[in-house]
Amino acid sequence: MREKTASKLFHIQLKMLLALDFPHKALMIDVLAVLGGLTASLHLLKFTWKCCRGFRQYVWSSRCQANLRAFGQWAVVTGATSGIGKAYATELARRGLDVVLIGRSSKRLQKVAEEIENKYGRKTHTIKVDFTEGGSIYSKIAKELHDLQIGILVNNVGMICNDHFAYFLETPNPEQKITEIINCNILSVPQMTRLVLPPMVLRGRGLIINISSEMGLRPHPLVALYSATKTFSIHFSQCLHAEYKSEGITVQCVTPFMVSTNMTNNMKVNLFVKSAPAFVYDALNTVGHSTFTSGCLSHALQSVAFSILVPDWLRMSTFFIRWLRKRPKIEAGRKEATQEEE
Template sequence: MVAKEIESKSGQKTRTIQVDFTHGCSIYPAIAEELQGLEIGILVNNVGMTCNDHFAYFLEIPDSEPTITHMVNCNVLSVPQMTRLVLPGMLERGTGLIINVSSEMGVRPQPLLALYSATKAFVSYFSQCLHAEYKSKGITVQCVAPLMVSTNMTSNVRVNCLVKSASGFVREAMNTVGHTSYTSGCLSHSLQSVAFALFLPDWLRTSTFLIRKMRNLSNARQYERRVQNGKWMISAKEE
């Protein structure tokens, strides 16, 4: 569906490779075969997942054994593996753009989202190191570290002055390409990042006091959701 939309708007042909990035190294030979003969000028590493829709301790991750592996495969392993497949062709042509989507949570440690925060920290550091290594060879590697964007992963949270729509965020983020190798993606998120650095330093972010407050707030919101869902189910049955 997305491929057809791209074709209709751009007039360019698309190729779809269906894989599950949680499956680890087994998927990359098939991807490499499908990419043979293609001149790829831009790579966007945007695949990602989280394990909770709320703040939770590490040991509270549901189905922790497979979930941990899936998250590392999807959020971490995919970035260097896809780069490995595409970068050689860019080097041969002396030009190329790689955009790696990280997160504000990969810039600073975020307790109660420990695994997600850690995987995004990898993306941030890998991107910055890769850009330093290959910028002299005509390759630009940009790290995009947004805050809240309304997507399926964020339960399509309501868009406001702090939360960007996916399309709105992409429009602003694309304007930064060629100007910086690291960006929050949009003005709103850049200002929020500065505010977090000033008013929520790491020592406070990782303090036991704040962790307890965040946990209590998360529990309260979960309870409200359950109540709201329960009311909806009752009214539906009555109808």
């Protein structure tokens, strides 16, 4: 509203100025015309630059894929038994890496490990831990990873608060749930990074991929805690990349829109909703082309459209919040699935 009011006042003042008769009026009009032309040209250049970056990131990248094997022999994937995590583990194995699978279900870890070994002939190593337990699990993970040359880390594990849009105080069993979500969505990212980053720096190469969310790009009422945890991943990734890019370390943040997984009730795949394998294939192609990505062209376009059609003032309005509250529940499935998928 303030921006609209300021714009109206500016136009009124401009009309009043042009209506006046004073010396050098023609010169002033010419100056304003030049400034307007320069401003339009600047916006056009910015738009063109963004289009070129988008083409490189989402189109050209499929023809110019990075050699992920060059980062190291092993890739570590958290939340690797289903959804995006499983897709990353599988695709990394297909591209020639051995994979460390981390999750909370021994049976599902073993199943994914066997699939990778049988289909791609790559080595696997499984680590059973529950990321909601907090800092106590990382000494075990450190021991399991000690002798492995870790080239890639995918921080994917995450969980949601509710199976529907809800106010913060409606979080079930909040004393426990809030701690679990912070342990899983936030604490896991720097702790896992702490374990694998030092050897990467010594070798002068490494790749860390942090899976955030579109909901981390801007505030989202009714999923406040989840949105806030994903914002952490974005800021942490950007800062970490700035700190260690000179050491040969790439830190990429991925902010997907809707992907068909258990967390999203296995939504039907369409033009807007990607399957996990298809999304991960596109997302891995962006490595070497972008350190901050929506993962695929479809999600990038949706992100732009969403920011225009649902601006901050609307998304934060009481009207919009009440409208969201009427939306149907998202069947979250088992707790196992909600923790291990993004």
